[in-house]
Amino acid sequence: MVSAGKTENRSVTEQRPTPVGRPSSRSRTPVADQTRKRRPRQQRRATIVDVARASGVSLSAASYALNGKPGVSEATRALVVRTAEQLGWVPSHTARALQGQRTRVVGLVFAVDGPAQRSLSDYMMRFVNGINTELAADDRAMLVTTVDSAESELEVYRSWASQRRVDGFVITNVRRDDARLDLVQKLEIPAVIAGDVRGHSPVPSVWTDDAAAMTMTLDHLLSKGHRRIVRFSDNPHYLHAEQRAAAFEDYLAEHGLRADGNLTAAPNRVETTAQLRVLLAEPDPPTALICDSADRACQTLLALKDLGRPVPEDLALVVWDDAPVCEITTPTLTAVARDAFDYGAAVARQLVAQLSGTAAGDCQGIVSELIVRESS
Amino acid sequence: MVSAGKTENRSVTEQRPTPVGRPSSRSRTPVADQTRKRRPRQQRRATIVDVARASGVSLSAASYALNGKPGVSEATRALVVRTAEQLGWVPSHTARALQGQRTRVVGLVFAVDGPAQRSLSDYMMRFVNGINTELAADDRAMLVTTVDSAESELEVYRSWASQRRVDGFVITNVRRDDARLDLVQKLEIPAVIAGDVRGHSPVPSVWTDDAAAMTMTLDHLLSKGHRRIVRFSDNPHYLHAEQRAAAFEDYLAEHGLRADGNLTAAPNRVETTAQLRVLLAEPDPPTALICDSADRACQTLLALKDLGRPVPEDLALVVWDDAPVCEITTPTLTAVARDAFDYGAAVARQLVAQLSGTAAGDCQGIVSELIVRESS
Numbered sequence: 001m002v003s004a005g006k007t008e009n010r011s012v013t014e015q016r017p018t019p020v021g022r023p024s025s026r027s028r029t030p031v032a033d034q035t036r037k038r039r040p041r042q043q044r045r046a047t048i049v050d051v052a053r054a055s056g057v058s059l060s061a062a063s064y065a066l067n068g069k070p071g072v073s074e075a076t077r078a079l080v081v082r083t084a085e086q087l088g089w090v091p092s093h094t095a096r097a098l099q100g101q102r103t104r105v106v107g108l109v110f111a112v113d114g115p116a117q118r119s120l121s122d123y124m125m126r127f128v129n130g131i132n133t134e135l136a137a138d139d140r141a142m143l144v145t146t147v148d149s150a151e152s153e154l155e156v157y158r159s160w161a162s163q164r165r166v167d168g169f170v171i172t173n174v175r176r177d178d179a180r181l182d183l184v185q186k187l188e189i190p191a192v193i194a195g196d197v198r199g200h201s202p203v204p205s206v207w208t209d210d211a212a213a214m215t216m217t218l219d220h221l222l223s224k225g226h227r228r229i230v231r232f233s234d235n236p237h238y239l240h241a242e243q244r245a246a247a248f249e250d251y252l253a254e255h256g257l258r259a260d261g262n263l264t265a266a267p268n269r270v271e272t273t274a275q276l277r278v279l280l281a282e283p284d285p286p287t288a289l290i291c292d293s294a295d296r297a298c299q300t301l302l303a304l305k306d307l308g309r310p311v312p313e314d315l316a317l318v319v320w321d322d323a324p325v326c327e328i329t330t331p332t333l334t335a336v337a338r339d340a341f342d343y344g345a346a347v348a349r350q351l352v353a354q355l356s357g358t359a360a361g362d363c364q365g366i367v368s369e370l371i372v373r374e375s376s
Numbered sequence: 377m378v379s380a381g382k383t384e385n386r387s388v389t390e391q392r393p394t395p396v397g398r399p400s401s402r403s404r405t406p407v408a409d410q411t412r413k414r415r416p417r418q419q420r421r422a423t424i425v426d427v428a429r430a431s432g433v434s435l436s437a438a439s440y441a442l443n444g445k446p447g448v449s450e451a452t453r454a455l456v457v458r459t460a461e462q463l464g465w466v467p468s469h470t471a472r473a474l475q476g477q478r479t480r481v482v483g484l485v486f487a488v489d490g491p492a493q494r495s496l497s498d499y500m501m502r503f504v505n506g507i508n509t510e511l512a513a514d515d516r517a518m519l520v521t522t523v524d525s526a527e528s529e530l531e532v533y534r535s536w537a538s539q540r541r542v543d544g545f546v547i548t549n550v551r552r553d554d555a556r557l558d559l560v561q562k563l564e565i566p567a568v569i570a571g572d573v574r575g576h577s578p579v580p581s582v583w584t585d586d587a588a589a590m591t592m593t594l595d596h597l598l599s600k601g602h603r604r605i606v607r608f609s610d611n612p613h614y615l616h617a618e619q620r621a622a623a624f625e626d627y628l629a630e631h632g633l634r635a636d637g638n639l640t641a642a643p644n645r646v647e648t649t650a651q652l653r654v655l656l657a658e659p660d661p662p663t664a665l666i667c668d669s670a671d672r673a674c675q676t677l678l679a680l681k682d683l684g685r686p687v688p689e690d691l692a693l694v695v696w697d698d699a700p701v702c703e704i705t706t707p708t709l710t711a712v713a714r715d716a717f718d719y720g721a722a723v724a725r726q727l728v729a730q731l732s733g734t735a736a737g738d739c740q741g742i743v744s745e746l747i748v749r750e751s752s
Contacts, residue, residue: 105519105541110508117505117509118502118505118506118717119498119501119502119505119700119717120501120505122495125495125496125501126494126495129493129494129495129496130494132486132520132521132522133493133522135521136521136522136523140521141519141520141521141532142519142520142521143481143517143518143519143520144508144517144518144519144520145508145511145512145516145517145518146508146509146512147512156517165481295700298700298704301704302703302704324495324671324674324701325700325701325704327678328674328677328678328701328704328705329704329705330706341494341495
């Protein structure tokens, strides 16, 4: 249907072969006419913004419709597709590909708050390495930078897209109302979200089921007799942290337990010790702790050592995500294990599929499992 | 001198202002002459290869001379500089900069042997993060990929340089007779080596003094009474591993001790256990071990646990390089500490200095210190 729309909108000065079985009277336009109509040939190509405006729908709805994703009614989808055909809209990355202007480079922007982060987590490092390895196997490279503000981050997206430095973006650590998702649509550049935004964004995602992993973790702790559980979040402003917090609270409330245990992790060992001292002096102190990263879990383990509270005798400890260090600590640490390398590779494959013109929707990246060790 | 040379070689059709105090009769060439001489103006710019050939010296010698580095006699340097002036040679990156064709992107290629490496070492991750953070602060990005053969690695260098995807390269894990060093000179693209190649390469380097760090480590172990010491290397084919091995053997030989303790680390815990079992059954078994990475040290610690040989009572253990895990193990691990983030940042600054036209030579990146913990 789209190719038919393109034919009808094709500038009359073009001399491309008429498709077999589809004779076009317009290709026989007299020469004088061709000359007169030369100027429109240079006109700006219709963008998805034009399609949305002409259809009278939002940009998101237009994107959902044109990317074949759920989230719009069939009537709206039909309207948007018809409008796109009439305007001769072509996805800009497809257009670029036809022009042979692919860079074979994928963009990845790290955002840090405050001072330079001297190290990535083991999880993030494996994730990035999975992306890089998968891209390299397909003869593609990764363009990387770090920004310290949301505005700089958007500026990098704009600049790399407009200068055609990258063919697409991998978007990590999605926040609520993340401006990057609107931006990549406006820029009409392929992108993949690593995270669970199913039904909330027309940008395709590769997700993990954090709610299922939380249920698995809490099932385990309840089976061990724990009734007061506290969770320490590293980055509560990320969407995945919100989702974990919500799943945590829902599960405990359903089981008739206190569900107010979502806390933000202290930044270092000394402050973690202080935080735990207060918590453990409460009338109803926790008997189990869940940490959002192996780094924080190690810090928590050292803080409990400082407080003379043995793990798992006094407190159980579970980590998201598993890391080599979890097998080196004394005691070894129970962990939610998710293969971050494979997750990164899945995200890269999804983006490569988009770049290759294969329809791309949301897909699950990896499945979590719980590895029970000495700490619980 | 070079600018004088450029002036003399300047095409006569150019109408640039004559330098003060240096009137040039050539700028008064008649109009007819200008027309006749227009063609040579388009001719191929002289490269460093041309300069080397015309001077009758090797490419390396030409590069040493033109980059102001030691390694050539003053007579050779004078000859090369004079020849470069006569040919109107300009460093190609300077020429590109004058044309405003900087990409503000730096290339970094990871080489892996065999199957995809699922994780980088803590040291490498911090090092790369230091490069990236320093570049980002200067509004530059990093183009990254992974290759699985030396030939693919050279191909990436060629392709990124010829397509002007990067302004320069950071070269890590240098090997003996590393073909990348010749290649970046031939490509005339700025590069920095992270590693100690002082006096062996005209490509500027940011180095660490591994011999001094080895002396510090062995001084410590000898002061604790150890006389039979074994060292496990992760990647014996890297130049830095060779340098560490040589420093290790020299030191022990100087102290009249067995210096045949350079071994290659086994790939996993089971094989490490087998390797240690054989080693500890020898008539003169080691009482101290040095590991080349925190990962291997942890593996060694677990293997010694499997063998029922306590650290430090039965064997002392020292790690290159320090990592957070060294404070989490039981016992905590003595480590050679080198700030990998700062090292990466120093390497990036050196490359940025080159790209900004500041003369760049070899410089020390970071100084190592020994952090003595429970394991020794």
